[in-house]
Structures are given as C-alpha cells and as structure tokens.
Amino acid sequence: MATITVLLFDFGGTLDGPAHWLDRFLASYRAAGIEISRAELDPAFDHATRIGYGATRVVARFGLTDLVRFLVGHQFEYLRKSGPEPLRKVLDDAGAAGRYRFVEAVTNSFVRETSIGLAHSREVVGQLRSRFKMGIVSNFYGNLDRILEEAKLDRYFAAVADSSRVGIFKPEPGIFETALKKIQCAPESAAMIGDSLAKDCAPARKLGMRTVWLRTAAQSGDDASAADITIRSIDEVAQIQW
Known part of the structure; x- marks a missing residue:
C-alpha cells in the first residue's frame, strides 16, 4: 500500500x-426567530445554490459575507413565493425593511459560525x-x-x-x-x-x-x-x- x-x-x-450548510442555515433561521423545518428550507436552499452556481461571474468577487447574503436573499425570495403559507405571510407582513433585517440576521449568524469553523x-x-x-x-x-x-x-x-x-x-x-x-x-x-x-x-x-x-x-x-x-x-x- x-x-x-x-x-x-x-x-x-x-x-x-x-455540519452541512443546510443544517447551519436552518439553525441561523431559527436563531433569527423564523420557524421553519429542514424539509421546508431544503428546496429554498437548493434553489439558491443553483442560482449561485450559475452566477459565477458575479459571485467570483464575493467574500464570505457577500456570498452568504447572496444565497440567503435568494432563499428568502423562494420562501416568499413558494414556502409554507404561514411563513409566506410572515415575510409579506414584514415588508421590505423587515425582510432585509431577517436576511441580515441569518447572514450574520451563519458567517459567525463559519468563521469560527x-x-x-x-x-x-x-x-x-x-x-x-x-x-x-x-x-x-x-x-x-x-x-x-x-x-x-x-x-x-x-x-x-x-x-x-x-x-x-x-x-x-x-x-x-x-x-x-x-x-x-x-x-x-x-x-x-x-x-x-x-x-x-x-x-x-x-x-x-x-x-x-x-x-x-x-x-x-x-x-x-x-x-x-x-x-x-x-x-x-x-x-x-x-
């Protein structure tokens, strides 16, 4: 040998x-006060991942925080349109400013854990x-x-x-x-x-x-x-x- x-x-x-990124995103969503299951987040995670893979020219210049914010933003877009009805209502009621705060909270939580790793x-x-x-x-x-x-x-x-x-x-x-x-x-x-x-x-x-x-x-x-x-x-x- x-x-x-x-x-x-x-x-x-x-x-x-x-931990897998999906599980770490899930923990970050919950830390931000968003109730969602792994099964509910999974299609949004896959959706954002596919977009990221297709946007190399844009993403290539991103550091960690910008990359995570990009992915979380696309996850939220998916969830607002195709997520479970209670969550769609929460995101709609939050308005643009509230959704931005949610995105930033999830992003910062994920980046903090990743930086430690x-x-x-x-x-x-x-x-x-x-x-x-x-x-x-x-x-x-x-x-x-x-x-x-x-x-x-x-x-x-x-x-x-x-x-x-x-x-x-x-x-x-x-x-x-x-x-x-x-x-x-x-x-x-x-x-x-x-x-x-x-x-x-x-x-x-x-x-x-x-x-x-x-x-x-x-x-x-x-x-x-x-x-x-x-x-x-x-x-x-x-x-x-x-």
Whole structure:
C-alpha cells in the first residue's frame, strides 16, 4: 500500500464547520426567530445554490459575507413565493425593511459560525502542513480562492479545485483528477477527507484514493463502506495512522 503524501479536503461542511450548510442555515433561521423545518428550507436552499452556481461571474468577487447574503436573499425570495403559507405571510407582513433585517440576521449568524469553523481548521491544517501536501476539492461558486484568502487558509493548500471554476462538479471524477494533477500526485498516494459519502468518499475511492468520512450526521441510503476511515471531528485527521 502506497504511503499517503497528499490530503485532499472537501470545503463546505468539512473545513468550514462540522455540519452541512443546510443544517447551519436552518439553525441561523431559527436563531433569527423564523420557524421553519429542514424539509421546508431544503428546496429554498437548493434553489439558491443553483442560482449561485450559475452566477459565477458575479459571485467570483464575493467574500464570505457577500456570498452568504447572496444565497440567503435568494432563499428568502423562494420562501416568499413558494414556502409554507404561514411563513409566506410572515415575510409579506414584514415588508421590505423587515425582510432585509431577517436576511441580515441569518447572514450574520451563519458567517459567525463559519468563521469560527475556519479558524479552527486553520489550526488543524497548520499542524499537518509539515507532513503532507494539501488540496481542496469542493462544489463551490467560483470564489473559493477569495474565501480561503480571507480566512488566511490559502497558504496551506497547493491545489484548489472549485467546481464552478473547473466546470466539473462532484461526484464526477474529473474534479478530483484536476486537483491531483495540480498537486502532481498519483491517486494511491492521496486521501480524500469529506463529510459526504456519495460526493467525497465514493468517487475518490473509485479513483484509488484512500477515503476519510467526517461523519457529522447520519446519511441514509449511502454506502458507508466507501469510507476507509470514519472520524467525528476534523481534529482526528492528525491522529490517523496511514
């Protein structure tokens, strides 16, 4: 078995905090006083994500706060038109000024939690940099380089494969191959670390990489055998015996 010399990380839900973005948005909505279930927020989240992926030219210049505000704004637009009736009424009654305050409250809550997660990951990857080359493979909006620079994480990663820049989205193998090519590493000498079995572990394993599942929540229907190693915290990466 080849020695692992390269670690590739997912970004959202892995390096920026121990939860999927949908779950963190849900917590931020509730913290802002908006009663909504995960199932009710899910289509609004997907709607905003699709818009973000299609707006790379605009989003590419955004830092974290502007990106989150952009996504939350589109989530609210969806919820106002197609959300549950009680919430539609709340948003209509709030008026433009009230909706703006809601958007800002959700945005600030999400950014605050994300910033804490990024600061913690900076400590973790700082401990790993002497042992491994590192890269990121992420379904993102074309501005991941800006986010990493803002969080002072950019200097730790020799390769960043942002799907909206690469034009390939996980779980397609090409995005992983792009990162491996940038970092000049064979798959068998690399490990992929992410919070999704289907999008991170399964495709990476098919390419011959070692796989680490950051398990932050149950994933029904996915094959846990796609993960060679399961961890509960990003801190555990430093303790893995490859």
